[in-house]
Amino acid sequence: MPSNDHSRMRLNNELQKIYGPSASDHVRWEIYSQGPANDLTWHATLFIDDMNYGHASSRTKGGAQDEAADIACDNLKRARS
Numbered sequence: 495m496p497s498n499d500h501s502r503m504r505l506n507n508e509l510q511k512i513y514g515p516s517a518s519d520h521v522r523w524e525i526y527s528q529g530p531a532n533d534l535t536w537h538a539t540l541f542i543d544d545m546n547y548g549h550a551s552s553r554t555k556g557g558a559q560d561e562a563a564d565i566a567c568d569n570l571k572r573a574r575s
Contacts, residue, residue, distance in 0.1 A: 540565075
């Protein structure tokens with residue numbers, strides 16, 4: 495579960511520290527939904543330099559992205575320490 499309401503912003507800030515203005519060139523999202531239209535589950539996977547840094551599932555697209563960003567941010571910090 496995300497530790498705050500701004501997981502994607504927190505991740506973006508970390509990536510800006512590392513890559514500067516070209517941060518978006520290093521990030522790729524894969525987002526898709528599964529299930530019937532009235533009961534979708536959204537999946538989001540975040541890749542940094544083609545390495546999977548976070549995957550999450552949620553009932554909403556934004557929720558899946560936020561959770562994946564939170565996981566990716568934690569993994570990125572661990573990888574850099």
